[in-house]
Amino acid sequence: MERVEPLPIAPGAVLRTFKASDAGELTDAIAANREHLARWLPWAESHAFGDSVEYLDRKRAQIEANDGFEGAIVLDGRIVGAAGFHGVDWINRSSSIGYWLAADAVGRGLMSGAVRALLDHAFGVWDLHRVVIEAVVDNARSRAIPERLGFREEALLREAKLIRGAYEDAVLYAMLASEWPPAPRDATGSA
Numbered sequence: 001m002e003r004v005e006p007l008p009i010a011p012g013a014v015l016r017t018f019k020a021s022d023a024g025e026l027t028d029a030i031a032a033n034r035e036h037l038a039r040w041l042p043w044a045e046s047h048a049f050g051d052s053v054e055y056l057d058r059k060r061a062q063i064e065a066n067d068g069f070e071g072a073i074v075l076d077g078r079i080v081g082a083a084g085f086h087g088v089d090w091i092n093r094s095s096s097i098g099y100w101l102a103a104d105a106v107g108r109g110l111m112s113g114a115v116r117a118l119l120d121h122a123f124g125v126w127d128l129h130r131v132v133i134e135a136v137v138d139n140a141r142s143r144a145i146p147e148r149l150g151f152r153e154e155a156l157l158r159e160a161k162l163i164r165g166a167y168e169d170a171v172l173y174a175m176l177a178s179e180w181p182p183a184p185r186d187a188t189g190s191a
Helices: 020-032 034-038 049-064 110-125 140-148
Strands: 007-010 013-017 070-075 078-089 094-101 130-136 152-163 166-176
Touching: 007 070, 007 110, 013 110, 020 034, 020 049, 020 078, 070 110, 078 110, 094 110, 110 130, 110 140, 130 140, 130 152, 140 166
Parallel strands: 094 130
Antiparallel strands: 007 013, 013 070, 070 078, 078 094, 130 166, 152 166
């Protein structure tokens, strides 16, 4: 079983693996942000304490199975989101990343920092070859993360996500190990 130390992502913030004792705080964070999250994440609409317990059990089993990890984004001691790997395809050396963030934590660089730390781990520690992120086309904030970090937009996934009873298109972004970290940009945005 892999132990992942808390990864610093911004001043006062870390990405750390979930603990069983996080169930109440996780439930409260989701409940406080239900409308903000449910627009893009269908599970948030009805998420309750039992769902948090089940989710944390699955995350512990994921780590034990060497299938990646998902963690809590903790800002000043409180859970404000989550980010991590859905699983790892060790044969093809690839994974996908998912994330969410509380409304009052948006715009502080937390998610960019979390995804950056995940990419460092994926390409540095695990020696993966490819990492992907999918985001609903209209979710500009979620799409900004891979775009800001230098992912390449590879595909439009037609009607890939069922959101509040309607299928919505998603964009698939990918980063290869050879592209990470991206070349620094100058003030004009050129490489």
